[in-house]
C-alpha cells in the first residue's frame with residue numbers, strides 16, 4: 336500500500352454532508368487517533384470492513400471538531416484498492432476543512448487531482464479507459480452521455496480491444512512460426528491472413544466511426560441564432576428554452592452580448608446562443624457585441640438565420656448571409672402573423688437556393704415545432720445507433736486505434752512483397768497501439784495528463 340492521501344471529495348459550498356476521503360497505508364489507525372465513537376470502547380481498527388461508525392472528530396486537545404459518520408473499507412475491496420476511510424462530516428465548508436486540516440496534522444498528505452482514481456488504476460481496480468469514463472460520468476450533461484460513460488466504466492471497450500488483441504497475437508504467431516521454422520511450416524496462408532487482417536481493419540473502422548458519432552453526446556453541439564437587429568432572435572431563444580432568458584424589446588440593438596443556455600435534444604446537449612443583431616453601428620458597446628456575435632456564429636455547428644417578413648430581405652440580411660457557410664444553416668422567416676409580408680418565395684429562392692426554410696411566427700408559436708423537428712433531424716443525422724454504445728472510446732483512444740489501424744493496413748499493403756520479419760514489426764506495432772487503449776502500454780506522462788483532468792478528491 337502506498338503512503339496515505341486525503342482530500343475533501345464533495346464539492347465546495349453548502350450541502351447536507353461533506354466527505355473527507357483518505358486512502359493508503361495506516362489510514363484506519365490514523366483516524367482512530369482523532370475519533371471518539373459514541374459507543375465506548377469501539378475502535379475503527381477492530382471494526383469489520385464496510386461498516387459505519389458514528390462519533391466525534393476531536394483535535395489533539397480533545398476538543399470536538401464535528402460529529403461524523405466514519406466508514407471504513409479495507410484493501411482490496413475499496414475504490415482505490417487500498418484501505419479507505421470516508422469521514423462524513425456535516426455539510427458546509429468549515430467542518431470538512433477543519434477535519435481535513437486535522438488529518439493533515441496527523442501526517443497525511445493532501446491528494447493530487449485524480450489521485451484516488453490513479454491508485455485504483457495502479458492497483459488494477461480500473462483500466463485507463465474506465466478511469467477516463469469516470470470523468471465522463473462526472474461531467475455527463477444528458478442521460479445519453481451518462482449511459483455511454485457508464486458502459487465504458489463497465490469495461491465494454493476493454494472487451495472489444497481484447498478480442499482484437501487476441502486475434503492479432505494469433506496472426507503474429509502464424510507469421511513467427513513461418514519465420515522460425517521455414518522448412519517445416521512454409522509460407523503463411525496469405526489469403527487467410529489477408530481476410531483476418533481485413534476483418535480487424537473493419538472492426539477498427541467501426542469503432543472509430545462510433546466514437547466519432549458519440550462525441551456529440553459528450554461534447555454537445557452549438558447552435559447560434561443569427562440575424563439583423565429586431566428580427567426576433569431573443570424571442571426565439573426564449574421560446575426554445577421555454578423561459579424568459581433574454582431581454583426582448585422592439586428597440587433594435589437590444590441584445591448586446593452573446594447569451595447562452597443548454598437544451599437537451601434527444602440526449603444530445605445543445606448549447607444555444609442568442610447573438611447581438613448584426614449591423615453597422617456607431618455605438619461602441621453594441622459594436623463589440625456585434626464582433627463577438629460574428630465570432631460565435633463562425634464557430635457554431637448549426638445556425639438558425641432569422642429573416643423578418645415585414646422588412647423584406649435587406650442589404651443587412653445579405654451581408655450576414657454571405658458570412659455564413661450555407662451547409663449549416665436553417666432559415667426562419669419570422670413574424671408571419673403580421674399582414675405586411677415583403678419576403679416572397681422568389682426572394683428566398685434567389686438568395687438561399689436549397690437551404691431549409693421555415694415560415695413562422697415566434698410570437699404566435701407558428702412553425703416552432705417544425706423548427707425543433709428539423710434541428711433534431713439535422714443533429715441526429717450524425718447520431719449514434721444503440722448497439723454502437725458498446726464501442727465508444729475517447730479522443731486519446733481514437734488516436735491509438737487509428738495507429739493500430741495504420742499498422743494493420745501496412746501489413747495488408749506489403750504482405751506479399753516484403754519479408755516476414757517486416758510484417759512482424761507492424762503486427763507488434765498494432766498490438767502496442769491497442770495496448771494503449773486500455774492503458775497497458777501507457778507512458779507515465781500520458782497517465783499524468785489523464786489524471787490531472789480529474790478534480791481533487793476523485
Ligand SMILES: Nc1nc2c(ncn2[C@@H]2O[C@H](COP(=O)(O)OP(=O)(O)OP(=O)(O)O)[C@@H](O)[C@H]2O)c(=O)[nH]1
Pocket residue numbers: 562563564565566567568569570571582583584585586587588589590591610611612613669670671672673695696697698699
Ligand atoms: N408580430 C411579431 N413580433 C415579433 C415576433 N417575434 C418577435 N417579435 C417582436 O419583435 C421585437 C424584437 O424581438 P427580439 O426578440 O428582441 O429581437 P432580436 O432579434 O433579439 O433583436 P436585437 O436583440 O435587437 O438584435 C419584439 O418587440 C418582439 O416582441 C413575431 O413572430 N411576430
Ligand SMILES: [Mg+2]
Pocket residue numbers: 568569570581582583589590609610611612
Ligand atoms: Mg435580442
